[in-house]
Amino acid sequence: MLGRKASCLVRGSINIDEFFHVHEIVRPGETISSHGLERRAGGKGANQAVAVSKAGCKVHLVGAVGDDGRWVVDYLNSVGVDTDGIAVVQEATGRAIIQLANDGENCIILHKGANYAPLPALKTPPLSSFTHLLLQNEIPFDETVDFLSGAHGSGVVTIFNPSPMLSDEQISVFPWEKLTWLVVNAGEADHLHGKLSVISAEPGIEVMQKQPTAPVPSTTDQALHLLHLLQRQLPSTVNIVCTLGPSGVIALLPGVPAPEAAEPLCIPAAKLRGPVKDTTGAGDCFTGYLVAGLMELHESGESVHSGYNALRCLRRAVEAAGLCVQKRGAMESIPLRNELDRL
Ligand code: ADP
Numbered sequence: 541m542l543g544r545k546a547s548c549l550v551r552g553s554i555n556i557d558e559f560f561h562v563h564e565i566v567r568p569g570e571t572i573s574s575h576g577l578e579r580r581a582g583g584k585g586a587n588q589a590v591a592v593s594k595a596g597c598k599v600h601l602v603g604a605v606g607d608d609g610r611w612v613v614d615y616l617n618s619v620g621v622d623t624d625g626i627a628v629v630q631e632a633t634g635r636a637i638i639q640l641a642n643d644g645e646n647c648i649i650l651h652k653g654a655n656y657a658p659l660p661a662l663k664t665p666p667l668s669s670f671t672h673l674l675l676q677n678e679i680p681f682d683e684t685v686d687f688l689s690g691a692h693g694s695g696v697v698t699i700f701n702p703s704p705m706l707s708d709e710q711i712s713v714f715p716w717e718k719l720t721w722l723v724v725n726a727g728e729a730d731h732l733h734g735k736l737s738v739i740s741a742e743p744g745i746e747v748m749q750k751q752p753t754a755p756v757p758s759t760t761d762q763a764l765h766l767l768h769l770l771q772r773q774l775p776s777t778v779n780i781v782c783t784l785g786p787s788g789v790i791a792l793l794p795g796v797p798a799p800e801a802a803e804p805l806c807i808p809a810a811k812l813r814g815p816v817k818d819t820t821g822a823g824d825c826f827t828g829y830l831v832a833g834l835m836e837l838h839e840s841g842e843s844v845h846s847g848y849n850a851l852r853c854l855r856r857a858v859e860a861a862g863l864c865v866q867k868r869g870a871m872e873s874i875p876l877r878n879e880l881d882r883l
Contacts, residue, residue, distance in 0.1 A: 546835035547598045549670040549696075551687045552585015553655040553678030554603045554612055554626065555634040557870070562639050565647045574639075580869060581612040583634055583655070584676040584703060586621075587821050587870050591828020592674070593620040595860070596877040597835045600625055602664055603679070604654040609633030619871070625665065629657040634678070655679050668694040671838055674831050675700045681710050692718035697834060701827050702728060711735045717775040720795060721834075723827050725783045726763050729770055730756045736773040760787055764804055767792050781830065781854065783823055785809075786816075789858055791850070798846050807854050810862020821870030822861045828874070829857035859883060 561576035585603055592599040602625035605612055612633065613623050634655040639647040655678055667673065673691040675684050675698070684700075691698050692715075699721040705728050706714060712735075724732065757763040767782055771792050774780070781791045788809040833853030837844045844850055860875055863883075867873035 544671060544838070545598070546671045546838045547600065547669070548589075548592050548672040548674055548831055548835060549600050549602065549625075549665070549667065549687075549691075550585050550589040550592070550674045551602045551664075551679065551683065552588065552674070552676050553583035553634055554581075554586045554601070554605050554609060554616075555583035555636050555650075555655070555678075556580075556609060556612060557582035557636045557638060559638045559640050563642050565639050565641050565645060580871070581615050582636060582870055584678050584701070584824055586612070586616060587824035587874075588674055588676065588701070588828040588831075589621045590616065590619050590871045591825045591860070591874045592832050592835075594874050594876050595829050595832030595880075597832040598622070600665065600670070602626070602659070604629045604631075604657050604659055605634075606630070606632040606654045609654065615871075627657075627659050629654050629659075631657045652678075666694075667691045667696055670696055672697045672699065672831055672835055674827070677702050677704055677706060681706070685715060688715060688718050697721070697838075699723060699827070699831055699834075701823070702732070703823070705731050708735055708738075712739045716778060719775075719778050721779045721781065721830075722774070723781045723783070723830065725785070725823060726766075727756050729763070729766055729780075729782050733766055733770045733773065736770070740773065760784065760790060760806060763787075764790055764806070767804070779850075783826055783861075785819070785822075789826070789854055791854060793850055796844065796846070796850055798848075805851055805854060807851070807858050810859045812862055812866055814866045816865045818868045818873065819865050821873060822864050824870065825864040825874045826857045826861040829860040830854065833857060856880065 557580045559578040560574035562574050566572050589599050589601040600622040604627045617623050631654040634653040635651040637649040667690040673696050697720045701723040757766050777795045779793045779795045783789050786809050789807045791805040863875040864873045
């Protein structure tokens with residue numbers, strides 16, 4: 541498949557995010573007024589599809605909105621996402637109701653809405669027509685597993701960002717061996733490692749037990765140690781990428797059989813030219829740009845099976861995320877490919 545035009549399928553969520561600006565988060569029984577309201581397109585599937593598209597690659601989003609979400613589909617179209625796979629269903633569009641307090645605190649209610657509606661079969665093109673599949677965890681778990689299995693069977697590169705984190709039971713039944721790239725943040729890596737430890741210790745019995753609470757790693761060294769532990773729990777073919785907010789990214793690439801990829805890769809966060817304005821969607825921007833980088837390698841016939849090429853993809857994704865945090869918004873703050881090239 542090397543050298544073929546790359547095309548990414550994202551099967552994921554599409555939301556309307558409603559931000560209510562308030563002085564303080566509302567307390568039980570209280571009614572307050574907001575002093576500002578913003579409505580933006582969101583959802584991790586849509587955010588990451590936009591990032592792949594803004595990075596200059598072909599991306600097809602499969603998902604669903606209600607009648608109230610047609611403007612979101614129009615917006616996705618306007619930034620180059622192929623929206624033919626988005627169904628308009630009876631349920632309302634998935635929604636995030638976000639209270640944003642003056643001190644920066646927030647409080648979010650999520651409504652799954654159309655993201656959990658069954659999709660008409662026609663909306664799903666054959667997986668074999670894509671080179672990459674990108675998944676998050678804001679749609680029904682069975683859908684995620686079906687898409688992953690179909691893609692794996694068709695030789696498609698699979699990337700999974702388990703956010704929000706899978707439930708304990710889902711972690712225990714997830715087909716990890718079908719995954720090529722796992723993208724997590726430090727909290728997710730920690731949770732996954734904790735749960736997989738319990739599962740492997742007493743299969744089938746301890747899955748639902750609470751794990752001992754250990755602090756989420758706060759230094760790159762601690763995170764690397766955690767990633768090594770996690771790598772031993774996953775099939776030896778899964779490449780693991782872990783984002784660490786302002787500390788950048790670390791990666792273990794056992795699926796890249798090159799000597800230079802035998803060592804962990806550590807990429808510091810981008811040097812910012814201005815202040816951090818909003819980190820919402822930085823992880824989605826990073827993931828979308830990483831996938832676009834993998835797609836470009838595929839198209840150019842260059843192998844991802846070189847640690848140097850993988851490092852280049854990760855570095856570019858980190859630079860993109862650095863630009864993203866200096867602007868407000870989730871999708872809106874994802875930089876275009878040429879903005880990044882100008883850096
Ligand atoms: P998530 O939102 O999924 O938890 P992170 O917070 O780890 O993701 O951020 C993703 C990436 O965005 C980081 O790996 C980093 O490259 C970039 N990033 C996030 N916060 C900052 C920051 N304060 N300064 C520079 N880069 C940042």
